[in-house]
Amino acid sequence: MNKVQQINLGGVPFTIDEDALEHLTRYLDTIHAHFRQSGGYEEITQDIEARMAELFLEGLGQREIVALKEVEDAIVIMGTPEDFGAEPIDEPVAGSEQRRERERAGDYRTGRRLFRNPDDETIGGVCSGIAAYFGINDPLWIRLLFILVTISGGFGVPAYLILWAILPKAETASDRLAMRGEPINVSNIGRIIEEEVEHISHKVSEFGGKKKGQNGGGALGDLLRQIVGFVGKVLSVLVHLISQLWKPLLLLIGALLILAFLVSWVAGVTGAVFFWPYLDYFSPDWPMVSLMGAFNVLIIFGMVLLSAGLSITRLLYGTRMSRSWRAGLTGFWILNIISLIGVLTFVARDFSNEAHIDRRIELTGITADTLNFRIDESVPANDQFNIDGALFFYSDAIVSDNVDLEIRKGEGEGFTLEERLESRGTNLAMAEDLAAGIDYQEQVAADALTLPSYFRIPSGTKWRAQGVRAILRVPVGRHIRFDGDTRFYIDDADKVEYRPRIYDNPGSTWQMTEEGLLCLDCTKE
C-alpha cells in the first residue's frame, strides 16, 4: 500500500505516490537552486517542469498513478545539475566554474530571500533570518539591535511581531539555501532586483502568451505584454540609477559614522583630560576606576559606530577583516562591557548606604513678630564649569543646588530652623562623615533669615549625592515675609489653601494659623 498525492506539474494534474513525490520535489529543488541565478530562471524551470509532465504522460500510458520509476526515468532523461556540469551548455554567469565546484559539494549559492530561520531561533527566527540575509555570521548582533531598539522606545516588539507574521519560514532545503544566498554587494544588487522584477513580469507576459496560443491571438495579451515590458524597462532604468547612486550614498553614511566615532572619541578624551582634576570627587577611592569606566563607555559606543561604518565599506568593497582580528576585537568589546559592569558595581557600592545629621537652630535672635525670609541664590562666580546648572565646579570645592526648603508650623514661641544634612556612602560611618562635611551656612541678621539655595562640598571629600533639607518652623500667630522681588522656590509649606502661591507673590507677608500659612497681602491668585 502506498499513499498518493495530487499535484499540478506544468499545468497537468497528476496522482503521484508519496515516495515518488518526495523524490520529484528534491529533484526540482536542486533544479531551481541551480538556475536561480541564471537569466530566464522562470522560463527555464517552467519548461523543465512542463517537459517532466510530458515524460510522465508518455511513461504512464494507460496507468493512472505516477510511481517512483517514472520519476527516476524522467530524471535520467532530463539530467541533474551534476550532469549539466559535464555538459557543454553552461549558463553565462561570471565565476560559474567556481560555482559548479560548490554545487558539486552540495552547497548551492542562490538568489537571496528573506526568511525566518527555524534552525536558529530564540523566539521566531526573525533575527537569525535577517542575519543570514545580510551575511552576518552571528545573529546575536541583530538580536542586540532589536533589544536596543526595544529599550530605546519599545519599537522593537511590534516590529518583531510584524516581521514574524509576514516573513515565510524557511522550510525546504532550497528555502534555506535561498535564505543565505550569495552576498549582496554593489555589483549584484541591481541584478537581484532585476531578477525579482523579471520574475513578476515574466509571469504576467507568459500568461498573456499562453492565452494568445490557446485562443489564436488576443489583443489583450499583447497589450499586457507591452505594458509589462514598459514597466520592466522603467524599473530597470531606475535600478540602474540607484545602483549608480548606491555607492556614494553608502560611502557618505560610512564616512559620517566613522567621523562620528572620531568626534566622540576626541570629545571623550578632551572631556576626560579636562575633568581629570575633579574626578576625585566622584571616583571610588582610586580615580583610575572612573577613568577606566569612561574609557569603557568610549570603547563600547565607539566600536559600535566604527563597526557600522566598516560594515558599509565591507558591503561596498568586499573587504573583510581577518577572522582572528574580528574575534580579537569582539573579545575586547565584550571585555569592556564586563569591565564597565564591574566599575558600575564598584561605584554603586559607594552609594549603597544613606546617613543624615540633624541640626536644630533656635532663632532666638529674631524677636520681631515678622521674620524676613530671604533666599540666597547667587552661586559663587568664577566656576570652572557646571553640570546642568545643578553641580558647579571650583578650584577648591564643588557646589550643589540639592537644597530642599520647607516652611512648617512650629511648636512653642520662637522661630526654629531644622537642617538635615544627608549623604550616601560605602558604609554608614562614611556617609555620616560626608554629611558632616557639607558646608551649608544660614545667615541671621536682626530680624532676617537668609538661606542659601546651595551648599559646598570642599575639595578632598567625595560627592555622594549629598543633600540639604532646611525646614523653617513658624509658631502659630507669628508672621513671615518673603523678602525680595524675585520669585521664591519653596519645596513644601503648610498652607491653608493651595492658592495663593508663595511663588507668585514675592514680597508678601503671611501669618501662621492653626490651619497653616495665610497670606495677608497677596495680589495674585
Added chain:
Amino acid sequence: MKAKDLDKTRQQLVRQMRRGVLELCVLAIASKKEAYPSDIIAELKASELIVVEGTLYPLLSRLKDQGLLEYNWRESNMGPPRKYYSITETGRAFLEELLQTWGSLVQAVDHSTQNINYNE
C-alpha cells in the same frame, strides 16, 4: 596525478569544442523547421553534443532573449500546449555568418591536421 590532470584538461577542451558549435547546431535545427525541444534534443543526442535534456532549456531561453529564436504555442494532443521554436530573421543572418566562419574553420583545421602520422 599527472594523468588525472591531463584527463581533466582534455575533458575541458572537448567541452569547449562542443560548446562552440552547440549554438550553431541548435540554430541550424531550428532554421530547418519549427522544432519542439525534444526534437532538437533527439538530433543533438544523435551527434553526442548533449546527453541530458535539462541542459537545452537554458540555451533556448538565452537564444530567445538574444532575439535569435522565437517560439509559438501549439496545441498538443496530449497535455498542455507546447512551445515550438523557430529562427528569427536576425537569427538567420547570424546563422549564415556563423556557417561561413565554421566553413573556413573546418578547412583550416583539416589543413593543419591532414598529415598527422599517429604511429610516429
